[in-house]
Amino acid sequence: xxxxxxxxxxxxxxxxxxxxxxxxxxxxxxxxxxxxxxxxxxxxxxxxxxxxxxxxxxxxxxxxxxxxxxxxxxxxxxxxxxxxxxxxxxxxxxxxxxxxxxxxxxxxxxxxxxxxxxxxxxxxxxxxxxxxxxxxxxxxxxxxxxxxxxxxxxxxxxxxxxxxxxxxxxxxxxxxxxxxx
Numbered sequence: 001x002x003x004x005x006x007x008x009x010x011x012x013x014x015x016x017x018x019x020x021x022x023x024x025x026x027x028x029x030x031x032x033x034x035x036x037x038x039x040x041x042x043x044x045x046x047x048x049x050x051x052x053x054x055x056x057x058x059x060x061x062x063x064x065x066x067x068x069x070x071x072x073x074x075x076x077x078x079x080x081x082x083x084x085x086x087x088x089x090x091x092x093x094x095x096x097x098x099x100x101x102x103x104x105x106x107x108x109x110x111x112x113x114x115x116x117x118x119x120x121x122x123x124x125x126x127x128x129x130x131x132x133x134x135x136x137x138x139x140x141x142x143x144x145x146x147x148x149x150x151x152x153x154x155x156x157x158x159x160x161x162x163x164x165x166x167x168x169x170x171x172x173x174x175x176x177x178x179x180x181x
Contacts, residue, residue: 059084059085059086060084060085060086060088060169060172060173061082061083061084061173061175062080062081062082062083062084062088062135062167062169062173062175063080063081063083063175064078064079064080064167064175064176064177065079065080065081065140066078066079067079067165067177067178067179068179069147069154069163069179069180069181071155071159071181073146073148074146074147074148074153074154074155075126075144075145075146075147076123076144076145076147076179077142077143077144078142078143078144078145078167078177078179079140079141079142079143080135080140080141080143080167080175081135081138081139081140081141082135082136082137082138082139082141083138084137084173085137086137086172087134087135087136087137088134088135088169088172088173089133089134089169089170089172090125090128090129090130090133090134090135090141090143090169091129091130091133091170092115092116092117092124092125092129092130098115098117098170099115099116099129099167099168099169099170100113100114100115100116100167100168101113101114101115101116101165101166101167101168102165102166103152103154103163103164103165104163104164104165104166105157105161105163106157106161106162106163108164111151111152111154111163112150112151112152114150114151114152116129116145121149121150121151122150122151122152123145123146123147123150123152124145124146124150125143125144125145125146126144126145126146127142127143127144128141128142128143128144129143154181157181158181159181160180160181161180161181162178162179162180162181163178163179163180163181164176164177164178165177165178165179
């Protein structure tokens with residue numbers, strides 16, 4: 001009889017070990033599924049956020065409608081129109097994000113590259129700039145810069161000279177235009 005008891009115990013041990021191995025495999029698979037679905041969800045969220053920002057930046061556009069310079073007052077009036085589908089900030093702050101520009105002479109040599117803060121010999125924005133100044137979608141906005149006594153002063157340029165510029169709106173979009181001194 002004693003031999004029969006040990007025989008029946010030997011028969012249960014492989015069954016219990018197979019059941020335990022199956023339970024461990026199922027729990028491991030469930031843990032891996034949870035981990036992979038969580039990682040996939042995080043990746044998908046970051047991709048969607050990146051795409052949203054990219055599409056917003058791609059859809060940003062500003063055109064220069066007109067630019068006029070007054071030699072007497074040394075003021076440059078620029079008229080920008082937002083032709084994209086996001087509002088654009090015109091910021092004259094000293095730190096990013098800020099609106100910056102490059103002014104070129106008739107030979108396309110850079111005269112200056114600066115923001116519109118007015119400090120350190122930079123041109124000052126007289127009208128249309130500021131930390132809360134926006135160009136709404138479809139809006140035409142006038143921006144006036146004082147080029148006098150700045151590194152961007154063009155009084156040494158001959159009258160009738162065509163000068164050009166590129167404006168970078170805080171990395172959202174750029175535009176370019178020209179004017180006659």
